[in-house]
Amino acid sequence: MRLPRPGRIVLSILVAVAIAPAELGAAPQTRSAKQQAPPQYVALPLTRSGQNHLLVRAYINGKPASLGVDTGAPVSAIALSKRQYFKLSGISSGSKLPTRLQINGAYNNVAIVRQFRLGALNLVDEPVVTVDLSGSSKAARVLHEEEIDGILGADILFPTQAVLDCQKQLLILKIDPDAKGGAPGVEFRGLKKMPLRVSEGYNLYVDGAINGAPARLMVDTGAFATLLHRGFVRQMRIPLHETQFSSSAVNLKQRGVEVARIRRLSVGTVDILGKDVGVIDLDGLIHRGLLRSSPPVAGLLGAEILRSHHAIIDFGTRTLYMRPYGDQPRPNPGRNSREVGAIERDLFAE
Numbered sequence: 001m002r003l004p005r006p007g008r009i010v011l012s013i014l015v016a017v018a019i020a021p022a023e024l025g026a027a028p029q030t031r032s033a034k035q036q037a038p039p040q041y042v043a044l045p046l047t048r049s050g051q052n053h054l055l056v057r058a059y060i061n062g063k064p065a066s067l068g069v070d071t072g073a074p075v076s077a078i079a080l081s082k083r084q085y086f087k088l089s090g091i092s093s094g095s096k097l098p099t100r101l102q103i104n105g106a107y108n109n110v111a112i113v114r115q116f117r118l119g120a121l122n123l124v125d126e127p128v129v130t131v132d133l134s135g136s137s138k139a140a141r142v143l144h145e146e147e148i149d150g151i152l153g154a155d156i157l158f159p160t161q162a163v164l165d166c167q168k169q170l171l172i173l174k175i176d177p178d179a180k181g182g183a184p185g186v187e188f189r190g191l192k193k194m195p196l197r198v199s200e201g202y203n204l205y206v207d208g209a210i211n212g213a214p215a216r217l218m219v220d221t222g223a224f225a226t227l228l229h230r231g232f233v234r235q236m237r238i239p240l241h242e243t244q245f246s247s248s249a250v251n252l253k254q255r256g257v258e259v260a261r262i263r264r265l266s267v268g269t270v271d272i273l274g275k276d277v278g279v280i281d282l283d284g285l286i287h288r289g290l291l292r293s294s295p296p297v298a299g300l301l302g303a304e305i306l307r308s309h310h311a312i313i314d315f316g317t318r319t320l321y322m323r324p325y326g327d328q329p330r331p332n333p334g335r336n337s338r339e340v341g342a343i344e345r346d347l348f349a350e
Contacts, residue, residue, distance in 0.1 A: 044118060052224040071313060073152075077131045103129065104285060193319060226300065240260050
C-alpha cells in the first residue's frame, strides 16, 4: 500500500477471509498448559485504535504483543516483519499441518507459537500464519498510534467460546473447556438476540436486509466500518458519492471507498434507519460465490455499528446480540478523536 496522498485517509481492513482453517487440522481444540486449580474464564480489557480496531494485549513466546481482535479472520496471524522478533518456529517435517495457507488469493507461510498467552490462558504450539501487515502499519503511523503485531482470529475465539462485548471493549475466554454455563457477568438485558451462521471457514454471518432486499452480512470486527459490496449497491440503484477514504487489506491492493445512504439497514430484527455506509469492491475479500448467492452476502457488518449498538458476539452459542436503534448512547471517540470523529461525522454517523 502506498502512503496516502495529502488530504486522503487510508484505513485498513484486517484479514477478512482465509482458506478454511480445517486445513490446520480438525475442529480447533483448546491447548492449555497444565496448572493447579486453573480459573475457568479470563476477562481481557480491550483498547480501540484510531482505525476502529479492537486490540488485545498478548504475549508471544514471552514477548508482549498487540493483536487486533478480528472476527472475520479464520486463522490467527503474526506480522511477517515480527517473525524473528517473536522467534516463531517453522512447521516440522513430520507434522500434518500445511506449511502454507491461502489468504485473499495469495499464499502465506504457517508458523508455530510455542507459547501464546492471553491473560491466564496459555496456549502451546499454536499455529499461526505470517502475513504482511504493512498496510495497517502505515495507516497506524498516519494516525500516530501503535502498530499491531498480529491478529487474534476465530481459530482461538471458537474453542475458547469467546464472548466479545464491542461497546464495553471486553473479551472473555473460557480457560477450562469443561466449565459449565456461559461466561459470567455478561449483561444481555435490552439486547435483541439473533443467530449467527458459521461457514466451513469459520466466518460469521447474520441475516438481514438492505432497503428491504434480503441479504447477509459478515460480522467483522476487523472492518473499520460497515462496508457494502459496490456491485450489490449498484444493482439496488442506490446513489453513490465519492469520499476521501481508501481501504487496504492483507494481500489486496488499496481500494477507494464511496458512501451510500441506506434507507433501512436491517441486522436480524434490528432496523437502522437513514444510515450512511461505506461502499467498496469486496471481490477477493468474500469468496466462493457468496457475493452472488441467494441471499447474497452484501457486505461486512463493521466496527461502528457493532460498537454503537452494543453488540455482543457469543462464539459458544453462535449468537449476536444488539441493542435496537435509538436505545444506545452515542459513544465518545476517545483517543485519536479527530480521526475517529471525522469518520463518524462524514461517513459512518447514524
